[in-house]
Amino acid sequence: xxxxxxxxxxxxxxxxxxxxxxxxxxVFVVSLVLLIADGSSQKVYLSGYVLVSPxxxxxxxxxxxxxxxxSIYSVGYMKLLNVSPRQLSxxxxxxxxxxxxxLVAAFMNNPGLYWIVIDVTTIISAFLVGFERGPESxxxxxxxxxxxxxxxxxxxxxxxxxxxxxxxxxxxxxxMSWETLHSVAAQVPxxxxxxxxxxxxxxxxxxxxxxPMHTWLPDAHSEGPAPVSAMLSGALxxxxxxxxxxxxxxxxxxxxxGPAHLxxxxxxxxxxxxxxxxxxxxxxxxxxxxxxSIEHIGIIAIGFGFGGALGVAGAxxxxxxxxxxxxxxxxxSGNAMRNYRSKEIDKIRRVLTYFPVTGSLWLLxxxxxxxxxxxxxxxxxxxxxxxxxxxxxxWAVWVVAILLIVIFIGFxxxxxxxxxxxxxxxxxxxxxxxxxxxxxxxxxxxxxxxVLGLWWPSGLVHFFINAGKSL
Amino acid sequence: MLIAHLSxxxxxxxxxxxxxxxxxxxxxxxSHWLRNHILAFAAESWVIAILSASVAYYGHxxxxxxxxxxxxxxxxxxxxxxxxxxxKRLDIKREFTPIFRPASGMVIGSVLVVFxxxxxxxxxxxxxxxxxxxxxxxxxxxxxxxxxxxxxILRSEAISHILGLLVIENGIFLGxxxxxxxxxxxxxxxxxxxxxxxxxxxxILVRYLKLDVGTTSSRDLQKLVG
Numbered sequence: 001x002x003x004x005x006x007x008x009x010x011x012x013x014x015x016x017x018x019x020x021x022x023x024x025x026x027v028f029v030v031s032l033v034l035l036i037a038d039g040s041s042q043k044v045y046l047s048g049y050v051l052v053s054p055x056x057x058x059x060x061x062x063x064x065x066x067x068x069x070x071s072i073y074s075v076g077y078m079k080l081l082n083v084s085p086r087q088l089s090x091x092x093x094x095x096x097x098x099x100x101x102x103l104v105a106a107f108m109n110n111p112g113l114y115w116i117v118i119d120v121t122t123i124i125s126a127f128l129v130g131f132e133r134g135p136e137s138x139x140x141x142x143x144x145x146x147x148x149x150x151x152x153x154x155x156x157x158x159x160x161x162x163x164x165x166x167x168x169x170x171x172x173x174x175x176m177s178w179e180t181l182h183s184v185a186a187q188v189p190x191x192x193x194x195x196x197x198x199x200x201x202x203x204x205x206x207x208x209x210x211x212p213m214h215t216w217l218p219d220a221h222s223e224g225p226a227p228v229s230a231m232l233s234g235a236l237x238x239x240x241x242x243x244x245x246x247x248x249x250x251x252x253x254x255x256x257x258g259p260a261h262l263x264x265x266x267x268x269x270x271x272x273x274x275x276x277x278x279x280x281x282x283x284x285x286x287x288x289x290x291x292x293s294i295e296h297i298g299i300i301a302i303g304f305g306f307g308g309a310l311g312v313a314g315a316x317x318x319x320x321x322x323x324x325x326x327x328x329x330x331x332x333s334g335n336a337m338r339n340y341r342s343k344e345i346d347k348i349r350r351v352l353t354y355f356p357v358t359g360s361l362w363l364l365x366x367x368x369x370x371x372x373x374x375x376x377x378x379x380x381x382x383x384x385x386x387x388x389x390x391x392x393x394x395w396a397v398w399v400v401a402i403l404l405i406v407i408f409i410g411f412x413x414x415x416x417x418x419x420x421x422x423x424x425x426x427x428x429x430x431x432x433x434x435x436x437x438x439x440x441x442x443x444x445x446x447x448x449x450x451v452l453g454l455w456w457p458s459g460l461v462h463f464f465i466n467a468g469k470s471l
Numbered sequence: 472m473l474i475a476h477l478s479x480x481x482x483x484x485x486x487x488x489x490x491x492x493x494x495x496x497x498x499x500x501x502s503h504w505l506r507n508h509i510l511a512f513a514a515e516s517w518v519i520a521i522l523s524a525s526v527a528y529y530g531h532x533x534x535x536x537x538x539x540x541x542x543x544x545x546x547x548x549x550x551x552x553x554x555x556x557x558x559k560r561l562d563i564k565r566e567f568t569p570i571f572r573p574a575s576g577m578v579i580g581s582v583l584v585v586f587x588x589x590x591x592x593x594x595x596x597x598x599x600x601x602x603x604x605x606x607x608x609x610x611x612x613x614x615x616x617x618x619x620x621x622x623x624i625l626r627s628e629a630i631s632h633i634l635g636l637l638v639i640e641n642g643i644f645l646g647x648x649x650x651x652x653x654x655x656x657x658x659x660x661x662x663x664x665x666x667x668x669x670x671x672x673x674x675i676l677v678r679y680l681k682l683d684v685g686t687t688s689s690r691d692l693q694k695l696v697g
Binding site: 110112113116119120123126127130133134135136138139140141142143145146149150153154156157160163164167168171172173174175176189190191192195218219222223 | 684
């Protein structure tokens with residue numbers, strides 16, 4: 001399957017952006033087919049290296065959607081950036097490589113190989129973040145690479161310790177996979193198991209942007225070109241959280257399971273707290289979106305931490321909705337940034353007057369991303385909170401509820417100022433350059449989150465229940 | 472299982488090599504000169520290569536000979552060479568560490584190693600490995616990890632950050648030779664290769680830093696906050 005995806009990636013006759021577009025469309029279709037045809041079973045291919053599982057398929061689907069939307073948007077956006085054809089071709093190659101690395105990560109059956117592929121995503125995306133070669137973007141990309149690499153080194157240590165735990169029962173040499181590690185986990189002493197898990201949690205938590213290891217995220221997400229920000233936020237974070245979830249699944253049924261879930265919840269709640277404090281006083285528009293990503297990855301982590309059918313379903317539903325919604329938000333920010341020639345919220349004023357259509361889309365997206373009904377994220381958040389009420393950690397539900405309200409007010413207050421505040425200063429009026437490539441992905445994602453908010457397909461419910469069984 | 476039945480000679484050789492690796496990381500904390508850091512790192516990698524070879528000999532893991540050769544080639548020779556070249560190009564000879572003097576840095580380093588030992592002992596205790604070589608390996612693993620982070624915190628030059636990261640990776644590699652010598656070969660090979668790519672990526676980015684930002688010190692990278 002991955003081979004099919006790779007096949008799409010290079011063609012000489014077309015221009016780069018269309019090659020990328022076609023490959024992303026191909027990836028999207030394949031991931032959709034995979035989800036429908038092979039949705040709920042767990043299979044191993046290629047002598048145990050490739051694992052096709054519901055959770056992996058779901059992450060692939062999210063990556064596919066964001067990649068498609070980002071590719072459509074890039075066609076329009078990269079025109080605004082005035083880059084040379086050579087640079088453009090480099091950009092699309094990196095985009096394709098980034099997408100492929102994320103898709104491969106979702107299929108890895110060996111935790112070590114998963115770690116390596118995640119490392120590769122870091123390397124490729126670091127170049128994408130620094131693509132514009134300004135002082136800020138290079139600084140962001142450097143910080144991203146250093147922080148995430150050192151975080152991931154902790155995860156590697158955790159994986160080695162997991163494997164070591166297994167050697168006491170399976171002998172010195174055995175093939176490492178999620179399955180074997182799970183089968184042996186019950187016999188490993190709790191302190192070793194928990195140490196390994198915490199190392200892995202901190203490591204992949206760094207990559208997923210859970211606070212307090214989130215510090216690279218606002219920089220990287222705000223300095224890359226808008227389609228890259230969407231890919232980082234909508235696709236990469238899900239790919240990283242997949243690792244944490246798979247390790248949680250390894251601990252299932254052991255004594256360490258409770259403390260491990262609690263640790264995930266605590267990191268999630270802390271992420272929400274950090275996001276809330278930074279959202280309220282934020283000045284940069286893309287940094288605002290980045291902190292909102294920290295918020296949502298926190299909520300997803302909490303959902304998996306609560307566990308149970310409802311928690312897992314809510315978390316997975318939010319993965320998809322966040323991917324769609326955050327892409328919409330980053331596309332809107334990209335448009336605003338280019339048209340108002342500034343990243344600062346203060347400079348972006350009276351959006352509806354200048355951009356009645358895309359402005360409305362962006363505003364609706366903002367309402368959706370704060371978790372208001374009737375959009376998809378509301379559904380997901382409600383089921384996560386319901387899962388929390390049934391779990392042992394009811395305290396977290398109250399803290400989350402309060403923080404979500406703070407974020408709702410803080411986030412929308414910025415949008416109030418941008419839409420209904422004072423008029424722009426004379427001379428700072430936006431230059432209006434819009435085209436269909438820039439607005440089409442916004443329409444598509446808004447449509448999807450409205451549909452997902454009003455209608456939770458019954459097939460999906462079964463799918464989530466199935467996926468939740470292994471967690 | 473390797474660690475369960477080793478001759479006392481093998482145990483002493485392993486402990487000796489691990490200790491040298493730890494001491495070399497203290498050389499890195501103690502010196503201001505970048506060249507010394509890189510050479511200490513190279514020496515540490517060679518020590519690890521020798522360790523791999525001796526684990527291969529005493530534990531009868533033939534694949535580890537290959538790993539030993541590759542470690543010596545990649546970590547011991549190629550990476551230090553790339554780093555030396557990078558330092559030369561950027562014309563950085565010294566690292567000034569305004570937070571602590573080298574002596575204080577070394578004291579902190581030793582506290583960290585003691586801390587690593589305490590953790591390893593309590594972990595080893597639960598596993599029934601109280602007087603085992605595994606304890607030394609775990610200590611070195613955690614200790615080098617903490618020292619790597621310490622190096623990254625104390626220093627501000629981009630190259631020093633890369634070196635800190637490499638020390639961390641060295642620690643993991645060193646520990647895993649003894650704890651899990653049977654770790655699938657493929658994985659070890661890919662990790663070695665991955666490391667090379669990372670260092671090259673770092674090299675490119677450092678040069679971008681110099682070109683586009685005009686500095687390679689993290690103390691001057693203060694544009695993005697909040």
